[in-house]
Amino acid sequence: MSYQFSELADQVAQDGIVSPSELQNLRQLGWGDGQIHREEAEAIFAINRQLAHPTAEWVDFFVEAVAEFVLNGSEPREMCSEEEAQWLVHALDHDGRLDSMAELEVLVRIVERARNVPDSLKHYALRQIEQAVLTGTGPTRHGGDLSATHISAAECRIVRRLIFASGGHGPAAVTRYDAEMLFRLKDETLYEENAPQWDDLFVDGVANYLKGFHLQNAQLSHERVKELESFVADNSASVGRFFGAMAKEMPQVQNHFGKVFGKKPEGTNYTEAAAAGNLVTDNEQEWLEKMIDADGEVDDLERALLSRIIDEG
Secondary structure (H helix, E strand, O other): OOOHHHHHHHHHHHHOOHHHHHHHHHHHHHHOOOOOOOHHHHHHHHHHHHOOOOOHHHHHHHHHHHHHHHOOOOOOOOOHHHHHHHHHHHOOOOOOOOOHHHHHHHHHHEEEEEEEEHHHHHHHHHHHHHHHHOOOOOHHHHHHHHOOOOOOOHHHHHHHHHHHOOOEEEEOOHEEEEEHHHHHHHHHOOOOOHHHHHHHHHHHHHHHHHHOOOOOOOOOHHHHHHHHHHHOOOOHHHHHHHHHHHHHHOOOOOHHHHHHOOOOOOOOOHHHHHHHHHOOOOHHHHHHHHHHHOOOOOHHHHHHHHHHHHHOO
Protein backbone atom coordinates (compact mmCIF):
# COMPACT_ATOMS: atom_id res chain seq x y z
CA MET A 1 0.00 0.00 0.00
CA SER A 2 1.42 3.36 -0.99
CA TYR A 3 1.99 6.11 1.57
CA GLN A 4 -0.46 8.37 -0.30
CA PHE A 5 -3.21 5.74 -0.19
CA SER A 6 -2.62 5.13 3.52
CA GLU A 7 -2.77 8.83 4.36
CA LEU A 8 -5.91 9.42 2.32
CA ALA A 9 -7.63 6.33 3.75
CA ASP A 10 -6.87 7.43 7.34
CA GLN A 11 -8.21 10.91 6.64
CA VAL A 12 -11.43 9.63 5.09
CA ALA A 13 -11.99 7.11 7.89
CA GLN A 14 -11.64 9.87 10.50
CA ASP A 15 -13.99 12.24 8.68
CA GLY A 16 -16.61 9.58 7.98
CA ILE A 17 -17.26 11.24 4.63
CA VAL A 18 -15.94 10.38 1.16
CA SER A 19 -16.09 13.23 -1.31
CA PRO A 20 -16.21 12.50 -5.06
CA SER A 21 -12.62 13.71 -5.45
CA GLU A 22 -11.40 11.55 -2.54
CA LEU A 23 -13.16 8.53 -4.01
CA GLN A 24 -11.51 9.16 -7.35
CA ASN A 25 -8.10 9.42 -5.68
CA LEU A 26 -8.68 6.21 -3.74
CA ARG A 27 -9.56 4.42 -6.96
CA GLN A 28 -6.49 5.73 -8.79
CA LEU A 29 -4.09 5.01 -5.94
CA GLY A 30 -5.63 1.62 -5.15
CA TRP A 31 -5.21 0.39 -8.69
CA GLY A 32 -1.92 2.19 -9.16
CA ASP A 33 -0.06 -1.06 -9.86
CA GLY A 34 -3.00 -2.86 -11.44
CA GLN A 35 -4.31 -4.76 -8.41
CA ILE A 36 -5.72 -4.33 -4.91
CA HIS A 37 -3.48 -5.62 -2.11
CA ARG A 38 -4.53 -6.89 1.32
CA GLU A 39 -3.46 -3.73 3.17
CA GLU A 40 -5.53 -1.63 0.77
CA ALA A 41 -8.55 -3.92 1.11
CA GLU A 42 -8.32 -3.68 4.90
CA ALA A 43 -8.09 0.13 4.72
CA ILE A 44 -11.17 0.20 2.47
CA PHE A 45 -13.06 -1.94 4.99
CA ALA A 46 -12.03 0.48 7.77
CA ILE A 47 -13.44 3.39 5.77
CA ASN A 48 -16.69 1.55 5.10
CA ARG A 49 -17.25 0.96 8.82
CA GLN A 50 -17.02 4.71 9.51
CA LEU A 51 -19.51 5.83 6.86
CA ALA A 52 -22.90 6.61 8.31
CA HIS A 53 -24.46 7.19 4.89
CA PRO A 54 -22.44 5.47 2.13
CA THR A 55 -23.28 6.71 -1.35
CA ALA A 56 -24.08 4.43 -4.27
CA GLU A 57 -20.72 5.42 -5.79
CA TRP A 58 -18.89 4.36 -2.63
CA VAL A 59 -20.72 1.02 -2.50
CA ASP A 60 -19.73 0.34 -6.10
CA PHE A 61 -16.07 1.10 -5.32
CA PHE A 62 -16.11 -0.91 -2.08
CA VAL A 63 -17.63 -3.98 -3.73
CA GLU A 64 -15.38 -3.78 -6.77
CA ALA A 65 -12.17 -3.31 -4.77
CA VAL A 66 -12.78 -6.03 -2.16
CA ALA A 67 -13.97 -8.53 -4.77
CA GLU A 68 -10.88 -7.75 -6.86
CA PHE A 69 -8.60 -8.53 -3.93
CA VAL A 70 -10.39 -11.73 -2.88
CA LEU A 71 -10.80 -13.18 -6.38
CA ASN A 72 -7.75 -11.84 -8.21
CA GLY A 73 -5.23 -10.98 -5.51
CA SER A 74 -3.47 -14.29 -6.09
CA GLU A 75 -3.43 -17.08 -8.65
CA PRO A 76 -5.55 -18.71 -9.91
CA ARG A 77 -7.75 -15.77 -10.84
CA GLU A 78 -11.50 -15.77 -10.20
CA MET A 79 -10.90 -18.19 -7.34
CA CYS A 80 -10.95 -17.81 -3.56
CA SER A 81 -8.63 -19.80 -1.31
CA GLU A 82 -9.53 -20.93 2.20
CA GLU A 83 -7.19 -18.28 3.59
CA GLU A 84 -8.84 -15.53 1.53
CA ALA A 85 -12.29 -16.80 2.56
CA GLN A 86 -11.35 -16.67 6.24
CA TRP A 87 -9.95 -13.15 5.82
CA LEU A 88 -13.22 -12.03 4.21
CA VAL A 89 -15.39 -13.61 6.90
CA HIS A 90 -13.29 -11.99 9.64
CA ALA A 91 -13.50 -8.59 7.93
CA LEU A 92 -17.28 -8.86 7.46
CA ASP A 93 -18.04 -10.45 10.80
CA HIS A 94 -15.86 -8.31 13.06
CA ASP A 95 -18.85 -7.47 15.27
CA GLY A 96 -20.96 -10.56 14.69
CA ARG A 97 -23.14 -9.26 11.87
CA LEU A 98 -23.06 -7.56 8.49
CA ASP A 99 -23.38 -3.85 9.18
CA SER A 100 -24.36 -2.52 5.78
CA MET A 101 -25.81 -3.34 2.41
CA ALA A 102 -22.32 -2.76 1.01
CA GLU A 103 -21.02 -5.73 3.03
CA LEU A 104 -23.96 -7.89 1.98
CA GLU A 105 -23.43 -6.91 -1.64
CA VAL A 106 -19.70 -7.70 -1.61
CA LEU A 107 -20.39 -11.15 -0.17
CA VAL A 108 -22.93 -12.00 -2.87
CA ARG A 109 -20.81 -10.46 -5.64
CA ILE A 110 -17.80 -12.61 -4.75
CA VAL A 111 -19.80 -15.86 -4.75
CA GLU A 112 -21.54 -14.70 -7.92
CA ARG A 113 -18.31 -13.97 -9.83
CA ALA A 114 -16.14 -16.80 -8.56
CA ARG A 115 -15.57 -20.05 -10.38
CA ASN A 116 -15.75 -21.61 -6.94
CA VAL A 117 -15.33 -20.62 -3.29
CA PRO A 118 -14.61 -22.80 -0.21
CA ASP A 119 -17.56 -24.50 1.44
CA SER A 120 -17.00 -22.44 4.58
CA LEU A 121 -17.74 -19.24 2.62
CA LYS A 122 -20.75 -20.78 0.88
CA HIS A 123 -22.34 -21.69 4.22
CA TYR A 124 -21.47 -18.29 5.69
CA ALA A 125 -23.06 -16.51 2.73
CA LEU A 126 -26.30 -18.46 3.09
CA ARG A 127 -26.48 -17.72 6.82
CA GLN A 128 -25.87 -14.01 6.31
CA ILE A 129 -28.42 -13.69 3.53
CA GLU A 130 -31.03 -15.51 5.60
CA GLN A 131 -30.33 -13.27 8.60
CA ALA A 132 -30.46 -10.13 6.45
CA VAL A 133 -33.79 -11.12 4.91
CA LEU A 134 -35.37 -11.92 8.27
CA THR A 135 -33.91 -9.12 10.41
CA GLY A 136 -32.20 -6.57 8.17
CA THR A 137 -33.43 -3.05 7.56
CA GLY A 138 -32.39 -0.17 5.32
CA PRO A 139 -31.97 0.56 1.63
CA THR A 140 -30.30 -1.80 -0.82
CA ARG A 141 -27.79 -0.77 -3.46
CA HIS A 142 -30.13 -1.34 -6.39
CA GLY A 143 -33.38 0.03 -5.04
CA GLY A 144 -35.93 -1.22 -2.56
CA ASP A 145 -35.38 -2.04 1.09
CA LEU A 146 -34.31 -4.78 3.43
CA SER A 147 -37.29 -5.48 5.65
CA ALA A 148 -37.41 -7.20 9.01
CA THR A 149 -41.15 -7.89 8.74
CA HIS A 150 -41.60 -9.29 5.25
CA ILE A 151 -39.63 -10.35 2.18
CA SER A 152 -39.15 -7.35 -0.10
CA ALA A 153 -38.52 -7.27 -3.83
CA ALA A 154 -34.92 -6.26 -3.18
CA GLU A 155 -34.44 -9.25 -0.89
CA CYS A 156 -35.89 -11.56 -3.54
CA ARG A 157 -33.34 -10.29 -6.03
CA ILE A 158 -30.37 -10.83 -3.76
CA VAL A 159 -31.53 -14.31 -2.67
CA ARG A 160 -32.01 -15.34 -6.30
CA ARG A 161 -28.52 -14.09 -7.18
CA LEU A 162 -26.96 -16.11 -4.38
CA ILE A 163 -28.69 -19.45 -4.90
CA PHE A 164 -27.91 -19.41 -8.63
CA ALA A 165 -24.35 -18.04 -8.23
CA SER A 166 -21.53 -19.75 -10.13
CA GLY A 167 -19.43 -20.09 -6.99
CA GLY A 168 -22.25 -21.32 -4.77
CA HIS A 169 -23.01 -24.83 -3.57
CA GLY A 170 -24.15 -25.69 -7.09
CA PRO A 171 -23.03 -23.57 -10.05
CA ALA A 172 -26.17 -21.99 -11.58
CA ALA A 173 -28.24 -24.64 -9.82
CA VAL A 174 -30.14 -24.71 -6.54
CA THR A 175 -28.88 -27.22 -3.97
CA ARG A 176 -30.44 -28.77 -0.90
CA TYR A 177 -28.79 -26.14 1.32
CA ASP A 178 -30.40 -23.38 -0.76
CA ALA A 179 -33.79 -25.09 -0.90
CA GLU A 180 -33.90 -25.60 2.86
CA MET A 181 -33.12 -21.91 3.35
CA LEU A 182 -36.06 -21.05 1.07
CA PHE A 183 -38.34 -23.24 3.22
CA ARG A 184 -37.13 -21.52 6.40
CA LEU A 185 -37.77 -18.09 4.90
CA LYS A 186 -41.23 -19.19 3.80
CA ASP A 187 -42.16 -20.53 7.23
CA GLU A 188 -40.96 -17.35 8.99
CA THR A 189 -42.86 -14.98 6.69
CA LEU A 190 -45.84 -17.09 5.62
CA TYR A 191 -48.50 -14.63 6.74
CA GLU A 192 -46.64 -11.42 5.91
CA GLU A 193 -47.26 -9.17 2.90
CA ASN A 194 -44.28 -10.41 0.90
CA ALA A 195 -43.33 -9.04 -2.50
CA PRO A 196 -45.04 -10.74 -5.46
CA GLN A 197 -41.61 -11.97 -6.62
CA TRP A 198 -41.29 -14.16 -3.52
CA ASP A 199 -43.85 -16.75 -4.65
CA ASP A 200 -42.03 -17.35 -7.93
CA LEU A 201 -38.64 -17.39 -6.21
CA PHE A 202 -39.70 -20.05 -3.72
CA VAL A 203 -41.35 -22.29 -6.31
CA ASP A 204 -38.59 -21.78 -8.92
CA GLY A 205 -35.84 -22.41 -6.40
CA VAL A 206 -37.17 -25.57 -4.75
CA ALA A 207 -38.36 -27.02 -8.07
CA ASN A 208 -34.90 -26.39 -9.52
CA TYR A 209 -33.34 -28.39 -6.69
CA LEU A 210 -35.79 -31.26 -7.12
CA LYS A 211 -35.79 -31.41 -10.92
CA GLY A 212 -32.61 -29.63 -12.01
CA PHE A 213 -29.53 -31.26 -13.55
CA HIS A 214 -26.33 -30.79 -11.62
CA LEU A 215 -22.96 -32.47 -12.08
CA GLN A 216 -21.39 -33.30 -8.72
CA ASN A 217 -17.90 -32.50 -10.05
CA ALA A 218 -18.88 -29.33 -11.91
CA GLN A 219 -16.60 -27.21 -9.71
CA LEU A 220 -12.88 -27.63 -9.12
CA SER A 221 -11.31 -26.62 -5.83
CA HIS A 222 -8.85 -23.74 -5.54
CA GLU A 223 -6.02 -26.20 -4.94
CA ARG A 224 -6.90 -28.36 -7.96
CA VAL A 225 -7.17 -25.39 -10.32
CA LYS A 226 -3.84 -24.05 -9.07
CA GLU A 227 -2.24 -27.47 -9.63
CA LEU A 228 -3.60 -27.79 -13.16
CA GLU A 229 -2.69 -24.24 -14.16
CA SER A 230 0.85 -24.72 -12.85
CA PHE A 231 1.21 -27.87 -14.91
CA VAL A 232 -0.06 -26.22 -18.09
CA ALA A 233 2.26 -23.24 -17.57
CA ASP A 234 5.29 -25.50 -17.09
CA ASN A 235 7.03 -25.69 -20.49
CA SER A 236 10.22 -27.18 -19.10
CA ALA A 237 12.02 -30.14 -20.62
CA SER A 238 10.69 -32.41 -17.86
CA VAL A 239 7.12 -31.89 -19.06
CA GLY A 240 8.19 -32.57 -22.63
CA ARG A 241 9.90 -35.78 -21.58
CA PHE A 242 6.77 -36.79 -19.66
CA PHE A 243 4.55 -36.56 -22.73
CA GLY A 244 7.21 -38.21 -24.89
CA ALA A 245 7.48 -41.12 -22.52
CA MET A 246 3.71 -41.33 -22.29
CA ALA A 247 3.43 -41.67 -26.08
CA LYS A 248 5.98 -44.48 -26.14
CA GLU A 249 4.28 -46.40 -23.36
CA MET A 250 0.82 -46.51 -24.94
CA PRO A 251 -1.43 -48.31 -24.24
CA GLN A 252 0.00 -48.99 -20.77
CA VAL A 253 -0.14 -45.30 -19.91
CA GLN A 254 -3.76 -45.07 -21.01
CA ASN A 255 -4.75 -47.18 -18.03
CA HIS A 256 -3.23 -44.66 -15.63
CA PHE A 257 -3.75 -41.35 -17.45
CA GLY A 258 -7.31 -40.93 -16.25
CA LYS A 259 -6.26 -41.48 -12.65
CA VAL A 260 -3.96 -38.45 -12.85
CA PHE A 261 -5.93 -36.01 -14.96
CA GLY A 262 -9.46 -37.34 -14.65
CA LYS A 263 -11.63 -38.60 -17.48
CA LYS A 264 -15.23 -39.23 -18.30
CA PRO A 265 -16.38 -42.30 -16.35
CA GLU A 266 -16.90 -45.27 -18.63
CA GLY A 267 -20.45 -45.56 -19.86
CA THR A 268 -21.47 -42.04 -18.79
CA ASN A 269 -24.17 -40.56 -21.00
CA TYR A 270 -24.74 -36.93 -20.09
CA THR A 271 -27.97 -36.71 -22.09
CA GLU A 272 -29.43 -39.55 -20.09
CA ALA A 273 -28.06 -38.06 -16.88
CA ALA A 274 -29.73 -34.74 -17.64
CA ALA A 275 -33.03 -36.48 -18.34
CA ALA A 276 -32.73 -38.42 -15.10
CA GLY A 277 -32.09 -35.16 -13.24
CA ASN A 278 -35.55 -34.00 -14.27
CA LEU A 279 -37.12 -36.80 -12.24
CA VAL A 280 -37.85 -36.49 -8.53
CA THR A 281 -36.04 -39.37 -6.83
CA ASP A 282 -37.31 -41.34 -3.84
CA ASN A 283 -34.83 -39.53 -1.56
CA GLU A 284 -35.93 -36.13 -2.89
CA GLN A 285 -39.59 -37.07 -2.44
CA GLU A 286 -38.90 -38.14 1.14
CA TRP A 287 -37.08 -34.83 1.76
CA LEU A 288 -39.96 -32.81 0.28
CA GLU A 289 -42.57 -34.61 2.39
CA LYS A 290 -40.48 -33.94 5.49
CA MET A 291 -40.19 -30.22 4.67
CA ILE A 292 -43.93 -29.88 3.98
CA ASP A 293 -44.95 -31.84 7.08
CA ALA A 294 -42.64 -29.82 9.36
CA ASP A 295 -45.34 -27.29 10.32
CA GLY A 296 -48.29 -29.66 10.13
CA GLU A 297 -50.04 -27.99 7.20
CA VAL A 298 -49.83 -27.59 3.45
CA ASP A 299 -49.78 -23.87 2.70
CA ASP A 300 -50.47 -22.07 -0.59
CA LEU A 301 -46.80 -21.87 -1.62
CA GLU A 302 -46.34 -25.59 -1.01
CA ARG A 303 -49.44 -26.30 -3.11
CA ALA A 304 -47.99 -24.14 -5.89
CA LEU A 305 -44.72 -26.07 -5.66
CA LEU A 306 -46.49 -29.43 -5.85
CA SER A 307 -48.50 -28.25 -8.84
CA ARG A 308 -45.31 -27.17 -10.61
CA ILE A 309 -43.71 -30.57 -10.04
CA ILE A 310 -46.80 -32.43 -11.23
CA ASP A 311 -47.24 -30.21 -14.30
CA GLU A 312 -43.61 -30.66 -15.34
CA GLY A 313 -43.56 -34.35 -14.56
